[in-house]
Amino acid sequence: MTAQHYDVIIIGTGAGGGTLAYRLAFSGKKILILERGTFLPIEKENWSALEVYQRERYHTQERWHDTNGKTFRPATGYWVGGNTKVYGAALLRLRERDFEQVEHKEGISPEWALKYRDFEPYYDRAEELYDVHGQSGIDPTEPPRSLPYPYPAVRHEPRMQELANLLTQVGLHPFNLPLGLKLNEVDRSLENCIRCNTCDGFPCLTRGKADAEVNCIQPIRDRTNVTLLVAAKVTRLHTSPSGREIARVEAEIDGEHQFFTSDIVVVACGAINSAALLLRSRNDRHPSGLANSSGQVGRNLMKHNCTAMVQLSTKLNSDVYQKTICISDFYWGELSFPYPMGLVQNTGNVLADMLPAEAPALLAPLFNVSSTAQKIVGGRAGKP
Ligand SMILES: Cc1cc2nc3c(=O)[nH]c(=O)nc-3n(C[C@H](O)[C@H](O)[C@H](O)COP(=O)(O)OP(=O)(O)OC[C@H]3O[C@@H](n4cnc5c(N)ncnc54)[C@H](O)[C@@H]3O)c2cc1C
Structure with missing residues (x-):
């Protein structure tokens, strides 16, 4: 069977593929996008912590193998x-220094061939495309930018504002976390985001989150x-x-193998x-796989390297959408630890039904405390 020919084939529709597809779509080029998934169903379960976290409704059923x-x-x-x-x-x-050689506790992160200034105009466009809300001039490590954020910062709710004020009082520089939301805080009827407590980690039922499907595909x-x-x-x-070049792309569609060229x-x-x-895709010419003369493909994989801390408080936190604070004061380290430590952000809401999946060790002692305490852990009444 003759393969169908395109100018560009994009495999995957996530942050990378979706964004590129959007950008190229207006070039007039003939583009084929191949995506192994389907459209995520819009259903009530989108916002169920039980379904999303404990039952992993939206995770693949695939099984992978670890190194053992x-x-x-x-x-x-x-x-x-x-x-x-x-x-x-x-x-x-990223910050300008991120593109230079950076010494981490575990080793050296080498200098990039491209620098922040090369990416800067594209950050502007990406922030526009992904509805980013933010406020420059507060984050002490912020890189230079040629344009202001396209949308105003997402405001703190009362308890988060209180926390931001307390952090400022101890000498830190909290700033409003830049967020890609379809949110209009002047006239909420104009946009889809309702500032709910099922955002980070959840699909958005109102399509108020700027994601690669909604904003690009x-x-x-x-x-x-x-x-x-x-x-x-x-x-x-x-x-x-x-x-030297990719002659054909093979894809499994409806149980059959089809071929495309571009x-x-x-x-x-x-x-x-x-x-x-x-x-x-290894072959005789490339016995270690394609683009792998370094032998590094599939090694050194990155991961969200983060620690989550949950604090019990006797003060009720009535905030609903609370992921608005960010601190970069420790980004490049501190006197007692002179290595990069990244950003401190508040998590999305911690809902009771998320805990068995995310922090079983934390949950065990919670079973012995009153339901009121569990509600405080969640920041709000334990249900989404
Ligand atoms: C819970 C969670 C919270 C996060 N929060 C943030 C955040 O707040 N800010 C942030 O910047 N990042 C965040 N991230 C990370 C961010 O989502 C990823 O870095 C980003 O989506 C990566 O984009 P990508 O295009 O490389 O891959 P993906 O988004 O994973 O897209 C890859 C695509 O390729 C498709 N695909 C895979 N294999 C094939 C194949 N063989 N054939 C065809 N299609 C294929 C997949 O179905 C998928 O659509 C978060 C991630 C998670 C899971």
Whole structure:
């Protein structure tokens, strides 16, 4: 069967693939988007902590293997929009020094070939595309920017404002976390975001979160130069006999293997699946997998390296959407630990039904305390 030819094939519709698809859609190029997932259903369960966290309703059923061969179910999902369907929409720029050689406690992060100034104009466009709300001039590590944030900062609710004030009093510089939300705080009827307590980690039932499906893929679906195939899992990239270019892209669709060709192929399947696809595409010319002369493809994988701290308080926190505070004072370390420590943000809401999945060790002692205390842990009444 003759393969169908395109100018560009984009594999994956997450933050990478979705954003690129949106940008290229207006170039008039003939674009094929291959996405292994389908559209995430809009249903009441989107906002159920029980369904999302304990029953992992939106995670793949796939089983992966760890380095010891033990199988586990990965906390990832295959949907149009990729992991942005459940992300927290905290959208921050890297800092200028991030692109230089940086010494971490565990080793050196090498200098990048590109610098912050190379990315700066694209950050402007990305913030516009993803409805980013923020306020510059407060974050002490903030990099220079040529344009202000496209939308005003998401305001703190009363308890978060109180916390921000207390943090300022102890000499820190809390700033409003830049967030990609479809939120208009002057006239709430104009936008979809309702500032609820099921945002970070949840799909958005009102489509008020700026994600790659809502902001990038939906707006280009009716374009005649764009073809989106969902439930289309790319299984292999075939190279030409010279091994210099991708001759065909093989995808499994409806149980059949179909082939596509294009001038440019973009692999945007996420960090792990992009590496898996390149390694799975090994051939005689590339016995260690494609683009892997370094032998590093699939190694050194990054992960959300974070610690969550939950504080019990006797003071009731009535805030609903509380993920608005960010602190960068420890980004580059401090006197007693002169290595980068990243940002401190508040988590999304901690709901009672999330705890068995996220912090079973924390939950055990909670079973012995009154339901009132459990409510305080959640910040609000324990239900979403
Ligand atoms: C709970 C959670 C909260 C997060 N919060 C934030 C946050 O607040 N701020 C932030 O900046 N980041 C956040 N992130 C991280 C962010 O979502 C990811 O960094 C980002 O989505 C990565 O984009 P990507 O395009 O590389 O991959 P993904 O978004 O994972 O997209 C990859 C896409 O490729 C598809 N795919 C995979 N394999 C194939 C294949 N073989 N064939 C076809 N399609 C394939 C997948 O289905 C998916 O659609 C969060 C992530 C999670 C899980």
